[in-house]
Amino acid sequence: MSETKTKDAARHKGAGEAKPDFVFFPGCSLHSTAREYHDSTVQSMAVLGITLEELDDWNCCGATALSSADSLLSYALPARNLAMTQERGLPMAVACNSCFVTLNRVNALMATDAPYRSKVEETLKAIGRRLDGPVEIRHTLHIIYHDVGLDRIREKVKRRLEGLKVAPYYGCQIARPRHEFSDPEFPTEMDDILEAIGAEVVRYDRKTKCCGGALMTTKEDVVLELNEQLLREAQVRGADLIAVCCPMCQMNLDAYQGKINSRFGTDYQLPVVYFTQLLGFALGLDEKAMGFGRGFVPAGKHLKKYA
Amino acid sequence: MEQAEAKTLEVIRQDAFDPAKFLEELDAFPGVDKIKNCMQCGVCTASCPLSHEMKETPRKIIEMIRAGMRDEVLASDTMWYCASCYACTVRCPQGISMAEVMYALRTIALRTARNLSAAFYKTFSDTVRRYGRMHESDLMIRFALRTNPLSLLKMGPLGLRMLAKGKMSLSVPTPIRGAKEIGKLYDKVAELEGGA
Numbered sequence: 001m002s003e004t005k006t007k008d009a010a011r012h013k014g015a016g017e018a019k020p021d022f023v024f025f026p027g028c029s030l031h032s033t034a035r036e037y038h039d040s041t042v043q044s045m046a047v048l049g050i051t052l053e054e055l056d057d058w059n060c061c062g063a064t065a066l067s068s069a070d071s072l073l074s075y076a077l078p079a080r081n082l083a084m085t086q087e088r089g090l091p092m093a094v095a096c097n098s099c100f101v102t103l104n105r106v107n108a109l110m111a112t113d114a115p116y117r118s119k120v121e122e123t124l125k126a127i128g129r130r131l132d133g134p135v136e137i138r139h140t141l142h143i144i145y146h147d148v149g150l151d152r153i154r155e156k157v158k159r160r161l162e163g164l165k166v167a168p169y170y171g172c173q174i175a176r177p178r179h180e181f182s183d184p185e186f187p188t189e190m191d192d193i194l195e196a197i198g199a200e201v202v203r204y205d206r207k208t209k210c211c212g213g214a215l216m217t218t219k220e221d222v223v224l225e226l227n228e229q230l231l232r233e234a235q236v237r238g239a240d241l242i243a244v245c246c247p248m249c250q251m252n253l254d255a256y257q258g259k260i261n262s263r264f265g266t267d268y269q270l271p272v273v274y275f276t277q278l279l280g281f282a283l284g285l286d287e288k289a290m291g292f293g294r295g296f297v298p299a300g301k302h303l304k305k306y307a
Numbered sequence: 308m309e310q311a312e313a314k315t316l317e318v319i320r321q322d323a324f325d326p327a328k329f330l331e332e333l334d335a336f337p338g339v340d341k342i343k344n345c346m347q348c349g350v351c352t353a354s355c356p357l358s359h360e361m362k363e364t365p366r367k368i369i370e371m372i373r374a375g376m377r378d379e380v381l382a383s384d385t386m387w388y389c390a391s392c393y394a395c396t397v398r399c400p401q402g403i404s405m406a407e408v409m410y411a412l413r414t415i416a417l418r419t420a421r422n423l424s425a426a427f428y429k430t431f432s433d434t435v436r437r438y439g440r441m442h443e444s445d446l447m448i449r450f451a452l453r454t455n456p457l458s459l460l461k462m463g464p465l466g467l468r469m470l471a472k473g474k475m476s477l478s479v480p481t482p483i484r485g486a487k488e489i490g491k492l493y494d495k496v497a498e499l500e501g502g503a
Contacts, residue, residue: 028441031440032441032442032474033443033469033475035474057483057485059435059440059485060435060439060440060441062432063431064390064391064410065427065431066428066431066432066435067410068428069413069417069431070496070500071337072500073432073492073493073496076496077435077489077492080485080488080489101391101393114337123495123496126491126492127488127492127495129488172390172391172392172393172394173391173392173393176392176393177396177404178397184397185397208394209356209392209394211390212356212357212390213392214390217447218387218423218424219360222360222388255468259465294472294474296472
């Protein structure tokens with residue numbers, strides 16, 4: 001069945017077209033609040049020679065909210081996406097940290113022979129799908145760092161972001177709990193990519209401290225505090241802006257920055273952009289196409305001199 | 308004074324709790340089995356960005372679980388503060404996945420809890436069932452109607468700015484083509500969990 005499907009998809013794409021490198025799982029945020037992350041990821045990876053094909057008819061991974069509501073469902077829902085990826089016969093690329101951790105959680109279960117695994121398989125059977133063991137799941141940051149590599153990025157740079165001071169903020173769910181990044185608490189992959197495009201990476205000790213994620217909805221007061229601390233360190237280290245790789249982090253730090261300023265009597269004006277926006281811009285892609293205008297705190301003045 | 312003391316003593320009476328039963332209930336969740344190895348070092352509490360807000364710290368919750376204090380654990384606010392950042396999980400010297408323990412506690416507590424967090428997670432799940440994907444405006448409006456309709460006014464200014472930035476849409480969400488599959492998944496899960 002999976003072979004037929006793959007052939008159909010290939011026909012559908014037109015003969016002679018090369019097979020894409022990854023099935024891309026965008027997740028809900030990249031289709032709504034974080035469209036600029038979607039566009040800058042797909043476009044800059046294309047420039048770097050990596051083609052992504054969006055997973056057809058994907059569903060919400062459930063994020064941490066579903067893991068909190070229903071255990072079996074929190075495995076079964078993302079498992080449908082993995083099953084469809086396996087049918088397509090390609091590894092999966094994910095850009096959202098929350099989707100990444102959720103999909104990997106299913107993968108970890110599929111690598112075991114726990115009785116719980118057969119329960120998940122039973123739910124898939126009810127919708128006529130199956131999942132044979134884990135699927136290769138890669139974060140787009142990991143792909144850009146390892147599969148493209150820093151040398152190739154340096155070669156392709158059209159605008160070196162010389163003098164731009166960037167705080168690299170990874171968030172928590174990209175390197176934890178165990179995702180093959182250089183370190184679960186102090187990863188360096190994004191730092192290196194930002195340096196490869198000429199930016200100056202400032203020291204940022206809170207690079208994987210939590211932004212509170214979805215708790216902004218249910219525990220706003222304390223989550224505003226967490227984000228104030230993240231902004232404060234970026235400011236103290238002299239950053240012009242913060243680079244992120246997760247839609248939740250971006251939303252909390254950017255959309256709530258005004259609220260943080262009025263709550264804590266601060267005056268932060270720190271743009272919070274996706275690292276792929278900076279990457280794409282450095283690779284020569286149009287500033288508008290990279291969606292810098294979609295942030296609440298404008299980033300434009302820091303980019304003017306490179307345009 | 309004497310009476311108060313007697314009351315306290317009664318609360319900690321061993322036979323008031325059934326440790327084995329609560330542990331067994333938790334054991335139905337994958338990834339929480341290692342809590343019996345906890346040596347109460349407190350690294351989880353020290354690593355947690357929000358432990359200072361909790362009535363009971365993560366370390367204490369583990370010990371309460373092992374003492375069989377089911378009602379007390381489920382009435383605690385600890386799990387509702389967990390943001391799933393996995394800081395405790397990667398540092399635990401005994402390999403306990405505290406994040407998974409918190410998911411399990413929330414799932415159990417959600418069956419009876421009537422707080423804001425429970426309402427949020429339930430609304431989230433309902434939205435995914437309806438469309439197969441998340442729709443922020445739909446989620447936030449339903450969440451507000453479920454909890455405090457007046458909060459819609461408070462959310463208004465941010466919502467409007469999100470709309471202006473194209474980060475949110477008020478159009479009626481379209482379900483994915485496989486929405487029926489999603490419905491079936493929910494039903495099958497309910498069937499399996501009901502039968503368990």
